Amino acid sequence: MRRLNDGNMMHRSWLIGLTLLFAGQASMHSLLPADEPAPLQRFTFQEPHMGTLFRIVLYAPDETTAKAAAKAAFARVAELNQIMSDYLADSELMQLCKRAGGDPVPVSADLFTILQKSAEVSKLSAGGFDVSVGPVVRLWRVARKTKKLPDADELKRALAKVDCRSIRLDAERRTVQLLLAGMLLDLGGIAKGYAADAILEVLRRHGITRALVGAGGDVAVGDPPPDAKAWKVGIAALANSDGTPTQYLALKNAAVSTAGDANQFVEIAGVRYSHIVDPNTGMGLIGRRSVTVIAPNGVWADGLDTAACVMGLEKGMKMLEGQTDCAALFVHESAHGVVSTPSKRFAQYLWKE
Numbered sequence: 001m002r003r004l005n006d007g008n009m010m011h012r013s014w015l016i017g018l019t020l021l022f023a024g025q026a027s028m029h030s031l032l033p034a035d036e037p038a039p040l041q042r043f044t045f046q047e048p049h050m051g052t053l054f055r056i057v058l059y060a061p062d063e064t065t066a067k068a069a070a071k072a073a074f075a076r077v078a079e080l081n082q083i084m085s086d087y088l089a090d091s092e093l094m095q096l097c098k099r100a101g102g103d104p105v106p107v108s109a110d111l112f113t114i115l116q117k118s119a120e121v122s123k124l125s126a127g128g129f130d131v132s133v134g135p136v137v138r139l140w141r142v143a144r145k146t147k148k149l150p151d152a153d154e155l156k157r158a159l160a161k162v163d164c165r166s167i168r169l170d171a172e173r174r175t176v177q178l179l180l181a182g183m184l185l186d187l188g189g190i191a192k193g194y195a196a197d198a199i200l201e202v203l204r205r206h207g208i209t210r211a212l213v214g215a216g217g218d219v220a221v222g223d224p225p226p227d228a229k230a231w232k233v234g235i236a237a238l239a240n241s242d243g244t245p246t247q248y249l250a251l252k253n254a255a256v257s258t259a260g261d262a263n264q265f266v267e268i269a270g271v272r273y274s275h276i277v278d279p280n281t282g283m284g285l286i287g288r289r290s291v292t293v294i295a296p297n298g299v300w301a302d303g304l305d306t307a308a309c310v311m312g313l314e315k316g317m318k319m320l321e322g323q324t325d326c327a328a329l330f331v332h333e334s335a336h337g338v339v340s341t342p343s344k345r346f347a348q349y350l351w352k353e
Contacts, residue, residue, distance in 0.1 A: 038062065040210065040226050045070040049077045050085070050192055052216035058203060059210035059226060069206035073199040073213075080198060083110050084191045086134060086184065093185055097134070101181030104170060112174050114187060114194050114299065115167065121190070121303035122164040125319055129307035130164040130279035134184025137277055140284055144266040144275070150282070159282045189276075193257055193302025196220035213298075217305075220255040220298035232351050235292055235329065246340075247329070248351035249294065257301035259309040260290025260331075278310050285309065288333035291316065294349050295326045304328075313341060 040059040043066040047054055054077055060066035085091040092111050099105050107115075121129045135158035139150035150158075166179040178185075192215040199213045200222050209223040212231050221231045230252045234245025249256060261274035266284070273284030291308040295301035304326065308316030313330050320328045320343055327345040331338060 041066075042225070043067075043070070045074070047074045047077075049074065050081050050195060050215070051087075052192065054195070054199070055214040056199060056203075057212045057214075058208050060208055065206065065208070069203050069208050072206065073202040076198050076202050077195050080110060080191070080195050083108055084114065084187045084194075086186050086188070093187065096176060097178065097184050100178035100183040102177075104168070104173070104175035104177040106174060107176050109174070110194075112169065112171075112176065114190060115169060115176060115185075116171075117194070117299050117303060118187070118190055119164065119167065119169065121300075121307055124304075125307035125311055125316075127164060127279060128310040128316075128319075129189060129303055130162060131185045131187055131190070132162050132164050132167060132178075132183055133277055133279040134186040135159075135161045135182065136279070136282045137186045137188070138184065139282075140266075140273075140275070140277055143268070143273075143284075147266065147268055149268055155282045162279050162282070164279075189259070189306035190299060190303040192216050192218045193220070193255065193298035193300070196255065196298035196302075217258040217260075218255070218298055218302050219251075219257070220301075221251050222253055224252045230351070249349045250351040251294070251349065254294060254296060255298040255301040256292060256294045257298065257305045258290055258292040259305035261285065261288065274309075276306060276309055290331045292329045292331075293320065293326060294328070294346070295323075300326070317341065317343060 038061040040061060042057065042059055043063065045056045056070055056073060058066060058069065060069065082088065083092045086093055088094065092108060096105050096107060118131045136155065139154060139158055143150050161180050161182045163180060166183065168177040168179060196213040196215050196218050197220055200211060200220055203211045210225055212219065212221045219233055224230045230250035233249045233251055233256055235247045235249065236245050259276060261276065264275035266273050271286055273286055276285050278285060289309060291305045293301045293305040293308065295304060304320065308320055308328065311319060313332065317330060320326050327349055328343040329346055330341040
């Protein structure tokens with residue numbers, strides 16, 4: 001586990017589409033009355049997990065408490081990766097997929113819960129989000145390496161195995177049945193948000209409520225820093241995710257996630273294809289775009305931004321406007337330049353100095 005010492009009041013992060021700026025530093029006092037609790041100090045830790053870098057910023061009374069909490073939090077992420085990864089042949093998810101077309105399979109509480117959440121997002125987005133898109137995603141992983149489009153016949157066969165309605169969940173028995181032989185599940189569009197939520201829960205069990213978790217394009221936060229009204233999170237420009245943020249959000253006990261093609265794409269015959277695949281067509285999305293979603297928790301923000309990205313501005317915005325506890329910002333490149341379209345509730349989350 002690597003700990004970083006934070007010396008500045010504001011910090012830019014490595015996040016895809018999101019930049020974190022942390023407002024405020026805890027006051028430091030050398031002398032305190034015996035019955036007065038020690039002031040909170042800020043600590044930052046980071047480790048690679050789930051194909052990205054997880055970063056934790058937390059406020060704790062001392063280094064020992066902070067290190068113990070961070071260690072437990074990263075251990076929890078490693079546990080979730082072993083459950084949810086589609087890259088690990090022995091993960092629980094892949095063991096489930098090996099039994100596709102067969103009988104119901106008992107699964108862990110974590111795997112069942114994230115599949116339940118996935119089903120909710122799938123229903124809300126009319127299939128715009130579909131974790132059964134795995135067979136198609138595998139073809140596009142090869143395409144990104146070879147710079148060649150997936151073979152049309154192979155793509156057709158892969159699409160025949162994509163159908164979120166063929167994932168049968170039994171909450172009473174906590175079982176999952178994949179009705180189609182050859183189904184492959186891919187939780188890449190929702191697992192990091194779930195993991196960010198899980199980290200905050202681990203930290204709370206260690207008595208730490210003032211914390212922020214960053215995981216790729218996902219950020220989940222608890223209570224704000226001791227001397228700030230909220231965590232300050234910047235939304236980076238569409239063309240340069242490492243550039244100066246275009247807008248800043250003020251968040252507490254919430255999450256934000258950005259989906260887009262800023263860092264993951266492939267250009268084939270002059271066409272730019274996103275790593276985000278439309279489960280209805282099997283094709284990578286084309287046309288520069290990103291969707292940032294603010295939601296009560298990470299798993300919801302992570303799933304909804306991917307769904308909205310696939311659905312497009314009109315349908316995606318209608319879906320998100322229907323969620324009273326969510327807000328969004330759609331950004332796309334047009335012939336007239338970059339166009340940003342906020343949802344009605346987006347302005348209430350903007351940072352105000």
